[in-house]
Amino acid sequence: MPLYKSITPNSQTTVKIWKIEESYDDLLTSLDLKPESLSRVLGMKSELHQRGFLSVRHLLREFGYTDQDLFYDENGKPHLKDGKHISITHSFTFSGVIISDNEVGIDIEMQREKIAKIAKKFIEYEFEYLDTEAKDYINKLTVIWGIKESLYKLFATPGMLFREHFLVIPFSIKDEETVCWIDYNGLKKRYNSHFLEFEGFTCAYVIK
Structure with missing residues (x-):
């Protein structure tokens, strides 16, 4: 399947989501991968992970990039050679890429x-406003996890902990946005976060 969804939260930022329906062979055939990328995908034991990896490269093409434009730093954070900020995700049958002039995570x-x-492992402050009996409790937990995971990807700093260092301000699912904070080693920063739900999945992303 081609592009599933494209979102433009602001003039400097675009999110693209891919629904992975193609076979591994179909995804691989039309791509020009760097030797290290090909070695990486061939070394993956799960075909689901292989297809996720390859679908991200197809999303790069939707942005006008190729696998050659992408590289990773020592902390595993992806970067683009032209200096634009990028973050990548894939889960089961969906993958997503966000590219922006500003720092981002998805x-x-x-x-x-x-x-x-596992809620107690990644939530502390948020329990003050969460209703564990509410119908949308699982949905809200998933949003919070997604936002904190996005913050972690944005910073890519070893030692940061979801529960202690990331805060998500109260929100409603229908709002599809909220504010989040990082409070780490004297560093305090505020970020705008957005989220959407589709086909039993939640996508969250943060923008500096």
Whole structure:
């Protein structure tokens, strides 16, 4: 399937989402991968991960980039050679890429009940406004996880912890946006965060 969704949250930022329906062979055939990228994808044990990796390269093409334009730093954070900021995600049958003039992070997660079992590992402050009996509790947990994962990707700094260092301000699912903060080693920064739901998945992204 071609592009599933394209979003332009502001004039400097674009989000593109791909629904992965193609086979591994179909995704691979039309791509020109760097030797290290080809080695990486061939070394993946899961075809689901292989297809996610390759679909991201197709999303790059939607932006006008190729695999040769992408590189990773020592912390595993992706960068583009032209200096634009990029963040990448894939989960099961969806992948997403956000590219901006500003620092960004993105995450896609499947909405699953089991997230409630690990909530205490990534939430502290947010429990003050969450209703564990509400119908949208799982959806809200998934949004919070996605926002914090996006912040983590944006900073790519070892030592940052979801529970202690990232805060998500109260929100409603229908608003599709909220504010989040990082509070880490004296560093305090505010970010705008956005989220959307589709086909049992949640995509969240943050923009500096």
